Amino acid sequence: MQYSFSDEQEQFRDIVARFMREKSPTSEVRKLMETASGYDANIWQQMNQELGLGALCIPEVYGGQGFGFVELAIVLEEMGRNLFCAPFFSSSVLATQAILNTATEAQKSAILPDIASGQRIATLAMCEANASWRAKDVSMLAEPVDGGFSLSGKKHLVTDGMYADTFVVAACVDNGAGKSEAAFFLVQSDASGLRRAEQDGIDATRKLAELEFRGVVAEMLGKPDSVKVDKSIAFSCVALANEMVGGCQYLLSSAVEYAQLRMQFGRTIGSFQAIKHMCADMLLEVELARSAAYQAAQAVHHAAQAESEDDSEMLALASLAKASVSDAYIRTAETCIQIHGGIGFTWDNDTHLWFKRAKSSEEFLGGPMLHRELLMQAWGV
Amino acid sequence: MQYSFSDEQEQFRDIVARFMREKSPTSEVRKLMETASGYDANIWQQMNQELGLGALCIPEVYGGQGFGFVELAIVLEEMGRNLFCAPFFSSSVLATQAILNTATEAQKSAILPDIASGQRIATLAMCEANASWRAKDVSMLAEPVDGGFSLSGKKHLVTDGMYADTFVVAACVDNGAGKSEAAFFLVQSDASGLRRAEQDGIDATRKLAELEFRGVVAEMLGKPDSVKVDKSIAFSCVALANEMVGGCQYLLSSAVEYAQLRMQFGRTIGSFQAIKHMCADMLLEVELARSAAYQAAQAVHHAAQAESEDDSEMLALASLAKASVSDAYIRTAETCIQIHGGIGFTWDNDTHLWFKRAKSSEEFLGGPMLHRELLMQAWGV
């Protein structure tokens, strides 16, 4: 049914949720966010071996399980709820969606099985000084050389960039007619001419790096195609939106729970109408955002299965979801801190972990103002 | 002192406030708004003879009292608080400010004494199909003819247009260099070629008309000068902002009062935190808007007295005030209805009278979005 998950999907969610609750309590999150790599290789292995999450929505021919995007969205929601620290978003979303949308069969067969198994961690290097993830803003030029293309320049805000094995790098090639077209390129972490440096993110649970390319030789994925580049980012936006919805839900639950425990003036603060109404408003905002994320996930699910000529509705929903959930997440985070009062502003209280994820996610892959505009454009307005 | 009224100004306010309370209870407002002219000629006469409000801020040489713009702002605030039904805003603000800012000495001497005494009711006809009060948007062309200029075309949203004796009409003249410059022109209501028709306003306490000019011969006020035209509108914006602040205060007081009377669930609704907090938020918004209106009034006060080369700060404050108060007024009106509940949506309850004034004033002389942009421009940004 269009507006609900199937029983199988609900069961799958329960399994993922249990794993995340067990493996990613905030004590673990706090421990991992202080490490350089930001994740626990053992748990990463368990996640792939026991649950096969890395393989989940990679087609079976490439060593995956062949599930759809809705299942991926379920995984991300549960990860976001628990701030699961792992390069899943980088590898199984950003890089995998870029590869699935642009690479040749041969390339997919070569790369995806290792990503599916979790042995290879991949990520996307797209954003440059202009802090944009849109194909038209990619200015790194890929120059044809023997054995592929040569890449020079910088990429930043590369998630898990310090520990990834493989980079999918966005760059432009001249399409002959004097116009440039964006494409993705494959670069291994040990490539000659590649340097990487840590970046200090406000969200310590999502590690960032800056990459410097000095004539790095790279393989092009498929053909230059800006439309497909944008489409793969749109897919990732939807995944991010679903991850963010999980975070919204955590913050809402946390605020409501605390309001019912914390006493002031001889009563729980949750018995004050001001707090109750803040919680009701949060719920409304979170549920509307959830609907957007789910609806977009379904649209991508179908778009990924049935290659359609016209992706405009899917693109519209992706931007709609990213805009809606970005606003909801940061407001829910602000309200959650407010309801916790001074305690909510302390390091020891967990709220700030999600607040920082919310703030970071708000502009990651494009902020709400941009996506509202892209929504109008996708609607042909 | 810069941020407060003098004792004399406070006493003046008391006198005006008492007059408005006595002459303009809502019973009277409701009666007058159902009439065609929308005002009571007797009370108009009393207002001018007893309080001399029409003469208030017209210089003494033109038969006025020579007070400043701050005193005018006080009058408007008290009128706005009581929805005083009279052509004061049309005659003593819109028309008078246009004349003061652009006319020659001889013209001022000829026209202003009758406006000051209230014998002549003047108004401004500026807005055309594009619904703008900016000099650059005036498209009516004034063609030089014997005895003055000939005007053709339509003006609408002309306040008190059906009963005004004199119209100050905005039109353009070619400045020789192929560019057009806006100027004000004087037209009497009995001029040949002038037709007027009532317009049905959402705010029945401020009557509107559409004027049609078919070769109406008019006298130009001073010289074409778009800057002065815009400046006179800026003055009127400040006057309007102060009038609106009076309305805000009425709505706030009305909401607070009702909340302390109305019982539900065995307690006054004003004892519910939701209502208390709405009232606190309203107060904040109204007081911020009030500061904007007062600050702008003072800026115009000084700008009108000391002809300055650079009006940009005054223009900035005028737009700031119009934007700030417009937003505050409509939100206060919405909240006041909300606190009144279903009763507040009925015709017999007075709230809608101010709601309609708020809605109408929001876009009158330019809406908040326009004025926020004009503020940035005036600040040189």
Place this chain on the structure above:
Amino acid sequence: MENNVIDSKIRAVQADVRVWLKENWHVNHSLLEWRNLLVESGWGVPCWPKAWYGRGLPADMETAVNGEFAAAGALGVARAGIRMLAAATLLEHGTEAHKQKFLRRILTGEDNWCQLFSEPGSGSDLAGATTRADLKDGRWLINGQKLWTTSAHHAEWGLLLARTDWDLPKHQGLSYFVLDMRQPGVEVQPLRQMNGHASFNQVFFDNAVIEPEYLVGALGDGWKVAMTTLAHERRSADGFRNWGKVSNGEGAIFEEERAENAIFNEPYKWYPQRAGRVDLIMQRARDSGLISDLRVRQEIAALLILSETAKWTAQRARAAQQLGRPQGPEGSLGKLAGSHIARAASRVHTLLGGAEVMLKGKDSEMQGLIAEILLSVPATSIAGGTDEIQRNIIAERVLGMPKEPRFDTGPFRDVPRGLKK
């Protein structure tokens, strides 16, 4: 039950209706003749009990039967107004005599009904009703005032909530009656709203009389019975949103039905405007040229995100319900979301109108429709439960937060109410 068993049952019922309609439906019937046929056949309300004009079919058969009526282009029983709420309440709490007297004429459309619950002093606090019913010489004398009574001016009967005991706590002192609206002690006055319409009425009772047998449920059970009415009101809220949908068939019987509907639709004609008319936004933005203004595009996008996500949220609730899953929070949020949408739409309409919003009436934008939006939207966050009440309900019932401390639990006589002196 297995799906295929259900399917075959549905098919059987559909076949029955089809046959019956083929034999009986004809546009040359008068509306009353036809509805009498429906009532006698049980096909008008197939899920009602067999004893009372129905066929005792399970609730989920209704859609199937309606589908056959639609396919045949046949009209159904009278449904306009609050008659079906009256019927549901009487079916559950009424006596045999009540059912005998009222149900049939509800379905045939011969009697119209209105709901006399809200009062000037009890809006959000419905149980605070102070209209009194006093037993005198074996008959109930009604005194007081009701408010917001849609269609009171053409109703034969009213569902009345009145206080019969002032010494009991608020909810316990109320009783539920059927009131004959056509009597000297009842005065109906239209109530004008700020948008100029007068969709509601005030109803004044000055020693209006109710015979004792018109008490519904037990004495003092008024709140419980009213809950039944309100539950059905909520359940049929979707249906209400279809006001104004009239069949466009040709023939005398359709003319009759359209005339009937016109009367009932009249009070609701501004309801779409009250909700903000999001549907008009895009076209107006294009027509005004403001569609190319980046600022306006942001406002439009934000509004449409709100209205689209609210729609999907309602659909999620419905989908869960259809799957028999426990209702999530989605179902309780529509009303509050609607307020946000209406307010945001009103703002965008203002942006698009500019100073033209100063005008109303036939010479103004869209023949006054835009002005009607701006002057109607403020009702959205009040009517049918204010936003504040909705937030309380959401916080308490959905999120499980503590209830408001209560100050009205003692004898109603002592509860402060009305306007504070």
Place this chain on the structure above:
Amino acid sequence: MENNVIDSKIRAVQADVRVWLKENWHVNHSLLEWRNLLVESGWGVPCWPKAWYGRGLPADMETAVNGEFAAAGALGVARAGIRMLAAATLLEHGTEAHKQKFLRRILTGEDNWCQLFSEPGSGSDLAGATTRADLKDGRWLINGQKLWTTSAHHAEWGLLLARTDWDLPKHQGLSYFVLDMRQPGVEVQPLRQMNGHASFNQVFFDNAVIEPEYLVGALGDGWKVAMTTLAHERRSADGFRNWGKVSNGEGAIFEEERAENAIFNEPYKWYPQRAGRVDLIMQRARDSGLISDLRVRQEIAALLILSETAKWTAQRARAAQQLGRPQGPEGSLGKLAGSHIARAASRVHTLLGGAEVMLKGKDSEMQGLIAEILLSVPATSIAGGTDEIQRNIIAERVLGMPKEPRFDTGPFRDVPRGLKK
């Protein structure tokens, strides 16, 4: 008094200060020497009583005296931290012995003070303090925990609010003490905030000892005495906003003062960021080129309208005060306005930063300043009274609306508190 009489008095005082400063002020004094001179002359705190280091001048003379100090480039008494709140409280409620022991060293800067009011369980509800003071063998034993204690780690003395009677209602069971911070039973731990700073402390008491003569005011009068401290805190809120303003004179004494200030300013260094740094907006918009984006211009204009009108509103309040007029509502609104400004500024900074806001630290925008804004603003609507408490105060005290119903009026022992079990 006539204005010219006031003027001549002011001029006389100014002349006196000028003469005294000319004779006494010298940059070669050590800071302590100089402050001792100030204390003995009475010019350090001219409006304090003559008996206690002042000259008994009326309060409005302070500005005139300060002006002479500024003109001479002379330093004043120690003012940093909460020492002046301690002094004001002791002047009003302290014994002769308290004043003798504490006041002078407050002014010379030899002793530092901290305020031990807030607790983990009593933030908005300050009177709900549960730190206990029990009289045992003639001395008070203190047990419990305080929170948000700025500068506790370098304070010699603390102003302590503790519960001495659990059977009285909340506000009546509290007493007010001066606590020696340098004792084994007192442990000070810094408390890290979400922005990474640790400006506040937690203070744990494990049988900390207070001699009976360090009770301030009568037993059970703690709330009353604390009100004095808080009133002075509110009054000097403007002064606090000047943290970090240090005189830039040359010479040893200025070095000493700057070193002293540096310690006190340390915890407050992120406060400007907490308030949103509206001052940076325009330049950042220009630098990023977004100043030409119509959407961004709207946001900036709205933010600046908010911050400008809030500034004027505060000035209106001050002007009324200076004219001796009754305070209007303006004075109570600044805190709530500040929350709106900070949140709006944070949003605009995010817009201007785009995805760069994902970064913090020295390599990020403005060497981490922007990130510090985004991660500090959430404290604005909480610290010093949440927005919700502010709205209550505004509604009740300014608008005269009814108080919250109370559930904590009985014996404190029975009042539910802390975290609900």
